[in-house]
Amino acid sequence: MDWQIFGVWLAAFMTLGIISFLYKDNVFYKAAEAIFIGISAGYWFIVFFWDSMVGKFYVQAIESPEPEHHVWVGLILGILMLARLSNKVGWIARWPLAFVVGATAGLYMMMFFVSNAMVQVQSTIMPLWETGDGWFTVFNNIVIIIGVTCGLVYFFFSKKHEGAFGVAAKIGIWFLMVTFGASFGYTVMSRMSLMLGRLDFLFGTWLEMIP
Amino acid sequence: MTKQAILAGVILVVLLSAGAFGQDRPEAVVDSSNLTGAILPAPVTNIEAKNHKYDDGERIDLFWEKSVDDPDNIFGYKVYRIDKDGASELVRELLPGTTEYFDEEVENDVPYQYIVAVVGEAGEAPSEMTPEVMAAWEFFNFSKLNILILGFIVCGSVLFFISSAKSGKKLFIRKIGGLEALEEAVGRATEMGRPILFIPGILDLDDVQTLAAITILGKVSRVIADYDSKILMPVSRSLVMTSARETIKESYMSAGRPDGYNDNMVQYITDEQFGYVAAVNGIMVREKPATCLYLGAFFAESLILAETGNSIGAIQIAGTARPGQLPFFVAACDYTLIGEELFAASAYLSGDPKQLGSLKGQDIGKIVAMSAIILGTLAMTFASAWELGFMQSLLDILNSIFVTN
Incomplete structure (x- = not known):
């Protein structure tokens, strides 16, 4: 079986399945949608696992001859997220969320203040005519x-x-x-x-x- | 010519033997092998090495006045770095005309000295050796003091208005069209017995637009809980799913209906942009929500979502700060929160003193920006057209306030 030809036909049917939504919701669209979502969710799970768990945590914190100890903070925050699975200690999952939200706001505040406000003002100051x-x-x-x-x-x-x-x-x-x-x-x-x-x-x- | 060459050679030998270039200068630094024939070029003068201010101790700045033989009789310059043990290293060769070099390969708090040699046909003419200089780390970057002051003005305004609001003073916020329609849209969905679709964009919690969307979700889900309506919230990020569930759960609890909440209200689909869009489109045509809310960061999916919502006859309210996607929402939705209106929405809806104070404080920032633009433009126009000195001074002041590098 020529897998390349199979791939082209599969891609063509998936394309037509998605485009068929323009007519109305139908079984071909539903099939294409389900395949797309299932494959992409699995794909991203693997990507995140290798990028974050292996690439950022295992390699930097364990495998490296000069381990980066601060990476453990990320792991601990990640584990705290799993506290949601328990009704008793589910509230602990708010801590990592609070950390993400607070850190984001703090990190971006000055960046946006400079790029969205100060630079804009400076760029707009110009002579009306010269x-x-x-x-x-x-x-x-x-x-x-x-x-x-x-x-x-x-x-x-x-x-x-x-x-x-x-x-x-x-x-x-x-x-x-x-x-x-x-x-x-x-x-x-x-x-x-x-x-x-x-x-x-x-x-x-x-x-x-x-x- | 021969006399001049011999004279130059003699002078150089005398200078070298007298240690005129500094007693500690290593001999290997300068190639003076060609002492006969062509004349050595004049060395650079006023060489100065300085710690680069307000960095983390990784740079030394070197300045000098170029050789009087530059550019006709020289090939260029060589910069030598001498460490505390006296070992020299050629760090860079530079073209004629150069009068500065920034050495970024230095260690923090280690003393260095520098020599700049002029390279000519006859060899290298070294400069005096600079005094010892160290790349030092500074705690505070004074070159960004203006940013701190402006930040204090805006943050101070925010704090002032928060305290005003907390003390009971009523803060006025103008009407925002899309938000006025929010309760009506939820009511419509309740009357029709159809769900409300809430899409918080496709970015994660580290995007401020997603944060704004989650804040608005708190108010919307409270109204939904009060009306006993139904919310559908497919998301493309796991963290957003977690925080959205927390938010909706809290709204249902504060509405006194904790049993009305269930986790299936918020569903993770996939991180893949168009996989997520395909799923949301499917949900729209199958569940036929009466109201669609698109609030957050959107990309190419904005028009696909808004057009599908339009095709099922839903009332649509959108809001994003992404300029590239706003046109699609404006074209296809009933109401659109443009840019900062999205961030103002949560304050507007909640009436929370902290958020209202924050919004009012930002308005002070806008007054400062508008004043600076108008004043600066007039100053620059008058300064360039009529060369008015005081206008140039005003312009310089404004530039020093808004400089960012």
């Missing part, structure tokens, strides 16, 4: 300043959007919507290329209708 600037550059600079400022006004939660403040917020949401429109078109085009890739597989690799 000697030698063309009208398009001046227009571009004005659009950026108004867009950013009005966008910030929209995300200001302490004041009602009414009067001049409301007008600025309205301009801000218009800027956002225009941006979303451009982003929508751009992304749809990239999704078209994904669909063409699948069609190329079906008509080329599988049916061999494309030379």
Whole structure:
């Protein structure tokens, strides 16, 4: 049996099974869905086992000639997660969750503050016009300043959007919507290329209708 | 020419024998074999080696003024590092025109000295040896003091508003459209006898959007528990599953209906993005939820989910801070929480003083940002167009406040 041909046919039927969802939910979609979920869940279990348990814990904490002892903290937190299996000590499982949530918030706070706030402010400070600037550059600079400022006004939660403040917020949401429109078109085009890739597989690799 | 060469050779020999380049300098450092023929280039001057400030002790900065023969009569520069035992090592060869070198191959708290030799046709002309310098570790990075101050302003505002809210002062938060509709959406599902689908994105608990989604889940599940409705929550991460179960369980308990909760409300599907999407789509068309909530971090699956929800006639509320996915939610959902509205949602819904204070404090941060942008833009425009000195000073101040490197 040629396994390569088998693989191509299997991939083709799986592709058609998933695409058949566009018509309605049916047995082929259900089969493709179940196979996809089952295989991927098993695959990720193995990936996590070898990456985390073996790659990060066993290799670094036990096998290494210079063991990294802090890795044991991760193992202990992981074991605490299993406390959920018991009704009596299930509450202990909240500790590792609290650790993850707290550590995440603390680690990301400064990173986001710098990259999402300070860098943005610094990048937006620009001259509206300079000697030698063309009208398009001046227009571009004005659009950026108004867009950013009005966008910030929209995300200001302490004041009602009414009067001049409301007008600025309205301009801000218009800027956002225009941006979303451009982003929508751009992304749809990239999704078209994904669909063409699948069609190329079906008509080329599988049916061999494309030379 | 010959006289000059001989004179230069004699001077060099005299200088070397007099130890003019430093008594401890190892002789192997400088290749002075060619003492006849071409003239040695002039050495570099004002060489200075300094500990690199505000790092973890892994760098020494070396500066010098280039040789007067640079660039016409030299091939380049050689940097020698001399350790405490007097052993020298060539650490880098540099091109003509170079006036600095950052040595990042040094050990913490170990003394080093440096020589920069100018390489010419006649050989190498060494500089004076620098005094001993050590790469030292600093506890506090003063170059980031501005970040600390700005952080204090924002965090101080947050603390101030939290304390105001706790003291009973009512803090105003403007209406957020999608959240106003939340209770109505849950009520609709209850009336129709259909479940509510809650998707918390596809990232793990280490993403703030997932955290925001779980916080909102607390309020939503409380309403669901009050209405005795049903929630479906397929997830793609095991940690999210655990925390979501905890959250919903707590909501049911606080609603006085602990027996209404069961673990099957939250189901782990798979970590695989499109495997998860295939499963959620299947759940949607089979269970036909009346309300779909997509709150968290989404990627390419956003439109697939929202379109399927649309096809089954569900009322849909979405929220994400991923700019690339917002257009799809805006196009396909009834209400969309845009960016920070997702993070404001939990404060808005809960009315918790800590969260409200945090939101108000962030608004102070936005006022600072807006003021800086407007002031900075005006200052830069006037400074460049009319060369106004005080505007340039204002701009420099703003730059020093918002500099990040």
